[in-house]
Amino acid sequence: MLAGILTIATNQSYGDGMVSTMADVVRLPKYCWGTQLIRNITNDPVPISKYVEIYGKSYMHLHHFCWGLDFEYRAMRSLNQVERNFRLSQALGNIDYVLTYNRDPHFVFLPEIYTARARILFMQQENSEAVRALQQAIALKPSYVPAVSRLSGYYKFAGDNAKAMQVLKEGLLHSPNSSLLKKRFAALSSGADAQTPTASKPD
Template identity: 30%
Template sequence: MIRPSFFLVCAMLFCEAASADFKPQNVTAGEMALLPEYCPDTQGFQYGDQHYNTSPRAAYWVGLMGKSFWAHHHYCWALIYINRAKAAGLRPQEREALYRWAINDYRYVVQHSTPDFVLLPEVWTRMGEAYVLLGANGSAFEAFGAARRIKPDYWPPYVRWADVLARLGKRTEALAHLEEGLQRMPTERALIEAYERLGGNHARFARSPRAAASAASATP
């Protein structure tokens, strides 16, 4: 990977907002293979936007995602930056710059999408994960919270934030946070596994009055 010295200097001088305009350079076939299926059809890879050189599959993705698809190339860029940050031999400043660029691209998607965009919970969760990697736990908490508010029955932000709490030594808080998720999604395997990994007794929790009341309220 070419080290983006100019962009790195920019990021370190708090030019993060401008960095969202920078498409990742020298993207390889291997990097593209790691992206979601729709990414090659977003603008900026081999196709243009909705008006010029549009991907022949764009209509299919717009049918699934709505017009917000036309902002989602920034999500694909962010994933590339996060994957590049995993490379060995990077200086801490370089890795931090990649995290910041990814966060800016995630935020671009949020700001240029409709409130009902189906992938917004995933985007907010990814943003939270990037903040965790950056060591900005307060911002991660806000991002995970945004994902939960949009889609309360989406399990990843519950598990991701519980992982942060556990690493901080706040096991009781982590279990309580997972219990909040389990009240909404009592059979979600990822939540159950995370709960039991932290020493929680899921069978006992499932029999608790609080869990029973939650299940009853969720029954149509």
């Protein structure tokens, strides 16, 4: 098993995508279907130039984020810890590729990308860096519920209820109708356990 993983590592410097069939594609968000290379599987009829017009030039790099999500999925289902760690590093490498080459501070997918980055970092026990990624997501979009919920959950898990509550209060100011944030707020107020940030599956 380890020899096979090392062979993959030689061929995939930071984790070239393993998405090759529709069974792989259907696990990904629909916006992935029109991205570079993945569109060769889906036969998306919309010209990629149209997506670039809608989302900006950084859409040309978004297939790496989609590959990252696929690697995260594969990591979560790896029975071998060495393989799991390797897949997580591939996921993070692809996500960081998008962030490195993004030149649009208003790229609409950034909050989701930073939140996915945080998920992987939590799984790698890189909690401080994961928190920074969530804070970046929230700074870009204060109403982005997945980031707010995960950050509050982390502080609750870490035993800092005051910070957890503050994150939820600020999140509810921007997303007052979020049933998830209201549920978390009620649970925290009553002293009930909040879900930890490492417990959820890929978005």
